[in-house]
Amino acid sequence: MPNHALIQHLQEAIGAEKVFTSLEDRIAYSYDGTFEQDLPDVAVLPESSEEVAAIVRLAGKHDVPVVARGMASGLAGASIPFGGGIALSLTRMNHILEIDEENHTAWVEAGVITADLESAVEKRGLFYPPDPSSNEQSTIGGNIACNAGGPRCLKYGVTGDYVMGLTVVLADGQILKIGGKAIKNVVGYDLNALFVGSEGTLGVITEALLRLTTKPRFVRTARAEFPALEDASRTVNAILDAGVVPATLEMMDETAITCIEEAMELGLPLDVEALLIIETDGSDEEAVLREIETVARVCRKSGAREVVVAETEEERERLWRARRSVSPSLARKAPNKLGEDITVPRSAIPEAIRRIKAISADYGLPIVIFGHAGDGNLHPNILFDKRNEEEWRMVERIVGEIFQVAMDLEGTLSGEHGVGTLKRPYIEQALGPLSLDVQRRIKEALDPRGILNPGKVLPGQ
Amino acid sequence: MTEPIDPPNHPPVERPAEDDYLHCIRCGLCLAVCPLYRLTLNETDSPRARVAVLRAVREGLIEEPSDDTAARFFRCLLCGACTFTCPSGVTVDRILELTRGEMSDQGLMPEPLVALGDRIAEGHNISGEPNENRLMWTDNLPSPPKGIGKERAEVVYFVGCVSAMFPRSYSVAQSFVELLEKAGVNYGLLGEREWCCGYPQAISGEPDRARKTMRHNVEAVRAMEAKTVVTTCPSCYHFWKHTYPAALEEEIDIDVLHATEFVADLLETDRLPLRDDLREQTVTYHDPCDLGRKSGVFDAPRRILAQIPNVTLVEMPENREGSHCCGGGGNLESLDPALSGAIAARRIQQAAETGAKTVLSACQQCERTLFSAARSERIRVRSKDIVELVLEATA
Numbered sequence: 001m002p003n004h005a006l007i008q009h010l011q012e013a014i015g016a017e018k019v020f021t022s023l024e025d026r027i028a029y030s031y032d033g034t035f036e037q038d039l040p041d042v043a044v045l046p047e048s049s050e051e052v053a054a055i056v057r058l059a060g061k062h063d064v065p066v067v068a069r070g071m072a073s074g075l076a077g078a079s080i081p082f083g084g085g086i087a088l089s090l091t092r093m094n095h096i097l098e099i100d101e102e103n104h105t106a107w108v109e110a111g112v113i114t115a116d117l118e119s120a121v122e123k124r125g126l127f128y129p130p131d132p133s134s135n136e137q138s139t140i141g142g143n144i145a146c147n148a149g150g151p152r153c154l155k156y157g158v159t160g161d162y163v164m165g166l167t168v169v170l171a172d173g174q175i176l177k178i179g180g181k182a183i184k185n186v187v188g189y190d191l192n193a194l195f196v197g198s199e200g201t202l203g204v205i206t207e208a209l210l211r212l213t214t215k216p217r218f219v220r221t222a223r224a225e226f227p228a229l230e231d232a233s234r235t236v237n238a239i240l241d242a243g244v245v246p247a248t249l250e251m252m253d254e255t256a257i258t259c260i261e262e263a264m265e266l267g268l269p270l271d272v273e274a275l276l277i278i279e280t281d282g283s284d285e286e287a288v289l290r291e292i293e294t295v296a297r298v299c300r301k302s303g304a305r306e307v308v309v310a311e312t313e314e315e316r317e318r319l320w321r322a323r324r325s326v327s328p329s330l331a332r333k334a335p336n337k338l339g340e341d342i343t344v345p346r347s348a349i350p351e352a353i354r355r356i357k358a359i360s361a362d363y364g365l366p367i368v369i370f371g372h373a374g375d376g377n378l379h380p381n382i383l384f385d386k387r388n389e390e391e392w393r394m395v396e397r398i399v400g401e402i403f404q405v406a407m408d409l410e411g412t413l414s415g416e417h418g419v420g421t422l423k424r425p426y427i428e429q430a431l432g433p434l435s436l437d438v439q440r441r442i443k444e445a446l447d448p449r450g451i452l453n454p455g456k457v458l459p460g461q
Numbered sequence: 462m463t464e465p466i467d468p469p470n471h472p473p474v475e476r477p478a479e480d481d482y483l484h485c486i487r488c489g490l491c492l493a494v495c496p497l498y499r500l501t502l503n504e505t506d507s508p509r510a511r512v513a514v515l516r517a518v519r520e521g522l523i524e525e526p527s528d529d530t531a532a533r534f535f536r537c538l539l540c541g542a543c544t545f546t547c548p549s550g551v552t553v554d555r556i557l558e559l560t561r562g563e564m565s566d567q568g569l570m571p572e573p574l575v576a577l578g579d580r581i582a583e584g585h586n587i588s589g590e591p592n593e594n595r596l597m598w599t600d601n602l603p604s605p606p607k608g609i610g611k612e613r614a615e616v617v618y619f620v621g622c623v624s625a626m627f628p629r630s631y632s633v634a635q636s637f638v639e640l641l642e643k644a645g646v647n648y649g650l651l652g653e654r655e656w657c658c659g660y661p662q663a664i665s666g667e668p669d670r671a672r673k674t675m676r677h678n679v680e681a682v683r684a685m686e687a688k689t690v691v692t693t694c695p696s697c698y699h700f701w702k703h704t705y706p707a708a709l710e711e712e713i714d715i716d717v718l719h720a721t722e723f724v725a726d727l728l729e730t731d732r733l734p735l736r737d738d739l740r741e742q743t744v745t746y747h748d749p750c751d752l753g754r755k756s757g758v759f760d761a762p763r764r765i766l767a768q769i770p771n772v773t774l775v776e777m778p779e780n781r782e783g784s785h786c787c788g789g790g791g792n793l794e795s796l797d798p799a800l801s802g803a804i805a806a807r808r809i810q811q812a813a814e815t816g817a818k819t820v821l822s823a824c825q826q827c828e829r830t831l832f833s834a835a836r837s838e839r840i841r842v843r844s845k846d847i848v849e850l851v852l853e854a855t856a
Contacts, residue, residue: 020505022529027517028503028510031487045503072504073489091502111502115493137489263548328488331549335483 003041006062010044010086013054018045018092029087032072032079033134034422035336035386040067040087047092049167049175049206056204057173059086059451067453068200070111070139074146075327075339076420078199082455090141093206096120103181104212105164110141110205117210127215129156132416133324141205147197149416151248151279151323154374156213158416160196165209168195168202171447179209194442199418200453202446216281219247220292221310221319224276224299225269229253229357231303232274233350236373238298239278240346244291249374250277253353255333256326256370263329266322272305276373277319326370327381333366334383338395338422340402344411346376355405356380363394377415400426419457427459481556482519484549485512491543491553496786496804497536506536508543508553515560531569534560538804539664539791540750545782554755561666573795574665582670585656585677588626592653598624598631599638606638606650614649616641616723617687619678619701621694622657623825629832630825636852637693637720643855644732648691654681658697663704664792675705682715689716691723693848695752695824702756719752720848721761721823728768734856741771744850745817747808747831748784749824762823762847769854775815785811787822789830805834812842819843821850 002021010019020026020043029043041064046052059066065085072079081087093109096117100106101124108117114128114135121128131150132138138148144166149158165179178191195203226232232251239246252260254273261268268275276299280291296307310316330337344352353369356378360367371378382398384391403413403426413423413430428436440458443450491508492498498507514533517523523530534557543553564570570578577587585592598620599606608618618641624634641648656678659671678701682690692698702717727733746766752758759781766774779785788794788804809831812820820835820842822828832844 020503023517023523024514024529024533025505027513027522028505028507031513033487033489035486043504071489071492072487089504091504094502113493134489136493260548263550325490325548328486328490328548331484331486331551337486 003062003064006058006064007042009058009062010042010055013058014044014046014051018047018051020044029069029089030080032069032074032077034075034077035338036077036080036421038080038082039084040081041084043087043089045089045092049169052088052090052169052204052206053173053175055086055088056169056171060172060449063449063451065451065454066204068141068145068204070142071113071137073134073137074142074420075341075417076146076414077422078146078418078420078453078456079142080421082421088204090139090206097207099124099126100181101126104214105181106210106212107207108140108210109207110139112140114138114140114143121212122215125215126212128162128210128212130159130162133327140208140210144196144205144208145199146418147416149372149377151250151372153372153416154249155245155247160193162211163192163196163208164211166192166195166205167207169204169206171203171449171452176203181209197418199420199456201443201457202452204452216247217283218285218288219279219281219316220288221277221279221316222292222296222299222307223310223319224278224296224304224307225272226274226276226303227272227305228303229273229353230350232276233353233373235276235299235302235304236349237346238302239295240374242294242298244280244294246278246291246295246374247281248277248279249372250323250370251275251373252323252326252370253368255366255368256330259329259332259368260322260325262332263325264322266318268322277323327379330368330381330383334385336386337381337383338399339379339381339417340399341377341379341414341417342402342406342411343375343377343415344406344409346374348409348411349373349376349378352378352405352409352411356402359398359401359405363398365391365394365398367398372415375415376411403429421456424457424459427457481551482512482515485509485551486549487513488548490546490548494542494546494783496538496540496542496788496807497800500800500803500807505533511537511557512551512553515556526564526567526569528569531564532571534564535571535574535796536793537791538750538786538788538793540786541754542786545754558664558666561664562668563666565666570665571796574792577792577795578662578665578667578670581657581662581674585674586626587622587657587661590626592656595620595625595655596650596652598634602635607642608638608648608650609652611649611685613686614647615687616646616648616689616691617682617685618648618650619655619658619690619692619697620650621692621697621825623829624693625655629829632849633693633825633828633846636846636848639852640724640727640733640848640855644727649685649687651681651685658700660696660700661792663700668708672708675709679705679709679713679715687715689718691718691720693720693823693825693846695719695749695756696826699751699756719756719758719761719823721752721765722758724848724851725761725764728765728851733851735768735770735854736856737770739769739771739854742819743773743775743817744819744821745775745777745812745815746780746847747777747787747812747820747822747827748781749822749827750784750786750790752823753784754782762821765847765851769851772850772854775817777811777815779811787827787830788834789826794830801830802834802837805830806838809834809838809840809842813840817842819845821845821847823847
């Protein structure tokens, strides 16, 4: 039943043109980048922190959940409104409020598209390093709420490492501002860190103050082709042992390569088991060149059949476009895919890949492996057809087994996608009961009535 | 931005959309390139949402489609940016065309499009005027074009409804026939024997009506024993070239060329002598969706510009396959002129940012939409069809 009183109050609070109630509109706000979905009762498109606060207050008054979202490209189900309530989209809060060239900061609204921020700061010679593959279809707010990573994390760190301040709407509708432009700040608890990765369960992030760096002036990108996957995964450590910290160190396996090639015809080799994409960057051209040469030498020594260094910006962009398209292009192989996000210590990568391939062989379902090999963050993607119940049951077992592999190798469930609902059943095993209890108490303190994105991250009691 | 890759193979008509929508994995890449979503920032206007609504119809979550359901399929430019970018190979614009048909069969076609389809079926053009008026654009030329009233011709210039019936766009057809005559091309005009190409009906979901008009046009060109049809309208071109053979289920033994391809050849074989005293000018070029992304014609207009002295081309960042629709696609203008205008405003802004004083296109619809946007936004960029520039440049 539609909640008429709630809808009317929302319309009065932020304007009827920002409130959407038809079944078709609710369908549009029912999904994210996974195969899960559930209908909200209403979707809203606020344009200021004050409007967000009004919405959250109304959610409290009517005792309905409020689920914040950006562009809903998440891969953990974190922004799906399970159980209805208000889908609160921050996409119209998309203004870059300030780029401070002296202090190297950007102050932005949560709905700014990550790629738009990247290009805006790069025009001024500055650089926002976090680079989720979804940079064109995800927002800064969503990146912070899920602490998104990306290829460049190996050298530059994840989204959370760039958050200096936040504006957050709390569960009672108060607007909290934390942090600031001072680089060192140890006054009180680090609340920025608390909200980073909280997936909309502790507050709604509406603005962020982000740290920038100067743009590296030189970049070299190499593609190394490995006939044996095992050699590719060993090479990752060999490169770092050689004293080079590449900006990125990405891996994709045979199936991933085939999918991209079918989708984009970029001329990738189809007869190798793995590709590494390795990039070095910096402000000294010679150093950058020297590093990529070292990388190429190490790759050849550890079994690469060929190493090609991109000569032009077009060639480089082509490689990155290929890497960014791996995940979406898997849909060519099967109607559904479940993309995992485990991390293991770097030295355990070859063993992790071996074990995951064995699981795939055991169940007879393809598992594609690609990811940020440099930081041990792998994305095994299980390909299946959800309409086939037997396959779906297998997938559920495979997920458990992949997590077990990660934990056995001293890794964890998620490196950059977040917990959402998909990994929620496994969180206790990953964190242990005491850590979980502390986290529950934090949630209860900030959202005593449980209206903020309920059912996410922390499992029910 | 999107880099050049081959345009996707638009499958021939009638490929069942049945399974295609299932391949959408909701990654959201289409949101980044959809001109409508980028304007409204409302998920409901995204290609991904349209596919989700279709899925809800198929799977019964929407038990009985309403006008509001149908609107999700009609409120779209069909510019194909999403289809082009989709790594899962979902042909969103094709799916929408077919679904518009389904909606129309259920009586859910929006009123302005019903009226448009009726006008074409009854009067054979989109304007509602009698089809005899198809040559009125020739009235104020210094002398009547040689192509009028011909029984036979090597080339038929298929003028298209807009350039033939809307005075605002007469100059496209006028400039093109002047070029044909300067180059001594043996061409003919169909006059009232030319009917609407059928595209507007097809994308409103009336394939049967569209087929009737297609059949007529093919017969009319065959009657002239012409080997080649050339169009200035990219939509006529796209439809003739890529849809006619499949929809009519036959090989069509007629070469279909767009005016840009035809003129590029004339220039490169020195059949159109050019002035050398043309003033220095900087232009940008807007790739029409039907010509570029949907038909793969990117080079011909650029080859033309390379031939014209004193003209410098500066590209907009969103060019070629990544071109941003002018706002005039998909019959959206008939449904929501304000929305169409707002999208056009984005594009003219992009043109202005290049510093060019002229935005060229190769489409009378793009030309008109961009012209109106420049006016309403008070942006000092002239909008012109590329054949108009070529005519100015000829000796």
